[in-house]
Amino acid sequence: MRFKDKKILITGASGGIGQVVAAKCEQEGAQLFTTDRAGAVSAIGDLTDASFCDALPQLASDAMGGLDIVMNNAGVITRGDITTATDDDYVLTMAVNIEAPFRICRAAIPLLAATGGGAIVNTASCWGLYPGSAHPLYVMSKAALASLTQCLGKDHAPQNIRVNAVCPNEVNTPMLRSGFAIRGFDPDEAVSELNQTVPLGRIAEPEDIADVILFLASDDARYMCGALVEVNGGKAVI
Numbered sequence: 001m002r003f004k005d006k007k008i009l010i011t012g013a014s015g016g017i018g019q020v021v022a023a024k025c026e027q028e029g030a031q032l033f034t035t036d037r038a039g040a041v042s043a044i045g046d047l048t049d050a051s052f053c054d055a056l057p058q059l060a061s062d063a064m065g066g067l068d069i070v071m072n073n074a075g076v077i078t079r080g081d082i083t084t085a086t087d088d089d090y091v092l093t094m095a096v097n098i099e100a101p102f103r104i105c106r107a108a109i110p111l112l113a114a115t116g117g118g119a120i121v122n123t124a125s126c127w128g129l130y131p132g133s134a135h136p137l138y139v140m141s142k143a144a145l146a147s148l149t150q151c152l153g154k155d156h157a158p159q160n161i162r163v164n165a166v167c168p169n170e171v172n173t174p175m176l177r178s179g180f181a182i183r184g185f186d187p188d189e190a191v192s193e194l195n196q197t198v199p200l201g202r203i204a205e206p207e208d209i210a211d212v213i214l215f216l217a218s219d220d221a222r223y224m225c226g227a228l229v230e231v232n233g234g235k236a237v238i
């Protein structure tokens with residue numbers, strides 16, 4: 001019960017990782033305010049809407065009677081090398097992967113500070129640390145999120161606000177599987193093949209990432225600020 005009476009805002013809560021994070025937080029006693037574009041969440045909303053992002057922390061705080069933890073988990077991936085990237089791809093990727101966390105952190109930090117501190121966990125990516133090929137928009141957006149995390153981790157530690165990020169490699173979620181489907185591969189077969197490229201023998205399941213997100217949000221990580229935690233089963237990005 002690490003999150004007993006903790007009030008947590010989670011974005012992307014209908015997604016592969018987000019659903020598991022929400023369920024685990026609830027099992028550990030948290031009160032949740034969940035959001036996504038669709039699904040059974042506290043607030044349906046689009047993170048490309050700046051005013052929605054700006055208002056979200058206060059909305060969550062009003063609904064729960066306070067705010068202790070923010071998890072910026074939503075994300076989108078746009079694929080293809082730079083010559084195929086459209087202006088719309090650029091705007092969407094930056095809006096969801098970096099502008100939304102920027103706006104949400106900016107609005108949440110004063111609320112967290114007012115109650116003596118808190119924690120923010122951002123979901124970046126190994127690809128934000130070591131760019132994978134043919135996803136320029138995704139890797140630059142996740143690099144920006146990693147950098148924002150490090151900066152805020154320093155800036156807001158004096159207010160007892162810990163800001164950290166998890167950086168997964170491949171995770172078995174709709175984001176990964178839909179990419180295979182779009183390219184004409186059978187997702188199950190593609191995941192089996194991908195499993196063989198990971199030293200631990202399998203790509204991550206959402207639970208593997210969720211456990212690290214919960215750790216970073218909890219007091220178990222009380223001395224961690226601005227950390228970028230790679231969770232990769234031993235597989236480096238090449």
Ligand SMILES: NC(=O)c1ccc[n+]([C@@H]2O[C@H](COP(=O)([O-])OP(=O)(O)OC[C@H]3O[C@@H](n4cnc5c(N)ncnc54)[C@H](O)[C@@H]3O)[C@@H](O)[C@H]2O)c1
Pocket residue numbers: 011012013014015016017018035036037038045046047048073074075076096123124125126167168169170171172173174175176
């Ligand atoms: N799956 C992977 O291999 C992998 C690897 C590294 C990092 N990540 C990151 O993990 C996080 C969670 O992704 P996932 O793998 O669970 O994928 P997912 O696609 O299952 O979940 C992402 C969620 O974000 C939501 N979202 C996207 N755009 C939105 C918008 N405009 N407004 C509101 N919500 C929006 C989606 O609706 C979805 O529920 C993302 O930030 C992703 O970049 C995933």
